[in-house]
Amino acid sequence: MPIVKNVSRAVSQLLQSSGCGCGISIVPVRCIGVSPRQVASDASFHSVSFSESDHPRVLITGGLGQLGVGLAKLLRKRFGKNNVILSDIRKPADHVFHSGPFIYSDILDYKNLREIVVNNRITWLFHYSALLSAVGEANVPLARAVNITGLHNVLDIAAEHNLRLFVPSTIGAFGPTSPRDPTPDLCIQRPRTIYGVSKVHAELMGEYYHYRYGLDFRCLRYPGIISADSQPGGGTTDYAVQIFHDAMKTGKFQCNLKPDTRLPMMYIDDCLKATLEVMEAPAEALSMRTYNISAMSFTPEELAQEVQKHVPELQVTYNVDEVRQAIADSWPMNFDDSNARRDWGWKHDYDLPEEESRG
Ligand SMILES: NC(=O)c1ccc[n+]([C@@H]2O[C@H](COP(=O)([O-])OP(=O)(O)OC[C@H]3O[C@@H](n4cnc5c(N)ncnc54)[C@H](O)[C@@H]3O)[C@@H](O)[C@H]2O)c1
Numbered sequence: 209m210p211i212v213k214n215v216s217r218a219v220s221q222l223l224q225s226s227g228c229g230c231g232i233s234i235v236p237v238r239c240i241g242v243s244p245r246q247v248a249s250d251a252s253f254h255s256v257s258f259s260e261s262d263h264p265r266v267l268i269t270g271g272l273g274q275l276g277v278g279l280a281k282l283l284r285k286r287f288g289k290n291n292v293i294l295s296d297i298r299k300p301a302d303h304v305f306h307s308g309p310f311i312y313s314d315i316l317d318y319k320n321l322r323e324i325v326v327n328n329r330i331t332w333l334f335h336y337s338a339l340l341s342a343v344g345e346a347n348v349p350l351a352r353a354v355n356i357t358g359l360h361n362v363l364d365i366a367a368e369h370n371l372r373l374f375v376p377s378t379i380g381a382f383g384p385t386s387p388r389d390p391t392p393d394l395c396i397q398r399p400r401t402i403y404g405v406s407k408v409h410a411e412l413m414g415e416y417y418h419y420r421y422g423l424d425f426r427c428l429r430y431p432g433i434i435s436a437d438s439q440p441g442g443g444t445t446d447y448a449v450q451i452f453h454d455a456m457k458t459g460k461f462q463c464n465l466k467p468d469t470r471l472p473m474m475y476i477d478d479c480l481k482a483t484l485e486v487m488e489a490p491a492e493a494l495s496m497r498t499y500n501i502s503a504m505s506f507t508p509e510e511l512a513q514e515v516q517k518h519v520p521e522l523q524v525t526y527n528v529d530e531v532r533q534a535i536a537d538s539w540p541m542n543f544d545d546s547n548a549r550r551d552w553g554w555k556h557d558y559d560l561p562e563e564e565s566r567g
């Protein structure tokens with residue numbers, strides 16, 4: 209009998225909501241259209257620190273995807289509505305537009321992004337823009353531009369303006385030659401998707417800027433994220449979101465992965481909580497700058513069984529998408545997040561009752 213790890217509480221919740229400071233001081237400062245220039249060696253490039261009463265001024269790029277609106281909501285509760293600006297290249301829904309500041313920002317437009325950071329006195333940047341694994345394979349040139357060139361723009365602006373920068377990585381940053389069960393923080397990373405390659409690049413570039421220029425770069429490798437009130441953006445783990453929408457709307461769900469495909473997953477509230485926690489962690493607590501975070505791990509068959517406990521009439525069929533299946537088969541099955549738990553106290557909230565998790 210397979211063990212469904214840590215999924216029960218998340219399923220109930222989802223169904224309810226469906227109705228270095230190293231001191232080396234040469235920083236790249238991009239002039240429009242030219243290579244980075246270097247500035248004086250005695251300048252300080254550590255991120256701004258805040259007193260108790262002083263909130264960060266936050267910008268979220270790619271904020272209209274599956275995760276950004278929820279992140280803005282959490283950050284606005286903590287730092288105040290007007291201190292958190294959502295941005296994207298898409299048009300926001302009315303309720304999003306009226307929930308707090310929104311601005312158009314294409315991360316490929318370096319000048320515009322810099323203007324937004326300067327004019328709004330941004331101090332923290334959450335860089336969510338990306339093309340995910342499946343859509344990335346369908347349009348490699350665009351994925352390369354958004355995920356790699358866009359990241360370069362963000363890194364340069366963050367370094368130039370002393371921002372604290374969060375960039376999410378993913379289970380997709382590992383590949384078929386990585387240990388899969390469990391996958392530790394430090395191991396072979398040879399992903400075979402443009403998405404994975406771009407995320408390993410982001411991890412390495414962010415860490416390089418941290419050690420080379422003192423950029424306060426923080427990165428979490430997210431598992432597949434499940435949510436009820438936001439749509440997934442074209443990834444391999446999308447099935448685990450779609451099943452909740454289909455269970456409530458049609459009572460029928462066609463899964464595009466094989467029933468026994470095990471992947472690490474996390475409920476969105478845990479993901480956003482971890483993101484805020486790692487950004488608020490004191491720099492001394494961080495022995496690394498890129499951490500795995502983990503909560504649960506399940507297969508489509510196990511998730512379907514769990515959803516059927518709440519929606520017994522749900523019919524599940526399988527129609528495997530070869531591209532997504534090949535990607536999933538190269539990704540971790542379980543994530544080792546012991547470093548995050550030790551360093552900054554990471555702990556997920558969405559868990560199975562004890563007796564089920566013991567199997
Ligand atoms: N959702 C997950 O399961 C998951 C898992 C691991 C990591 N992540 C990472 O978290 C971040 C957010 O994920 P998500 O699921 O919300 O992604 P998503 O695909 O739903 O949203 C990405 C957003 O980026 C925007 N975008 C695309 N091109 C852009 C450009 N040129 N300029 C500005 N914005 C642009 C899109 O319009 C979209 O709204 C991504 O970096 C992703 O890699 C997500």
Ligand SMILES: C[C@@H](O)[C@H](N)C(=O)O
Nearest residue numbers: 340341378443444445
């Ligand atoms: C796992 C994650 O990075 C994303 N949901 C994808 O499947 O591409």
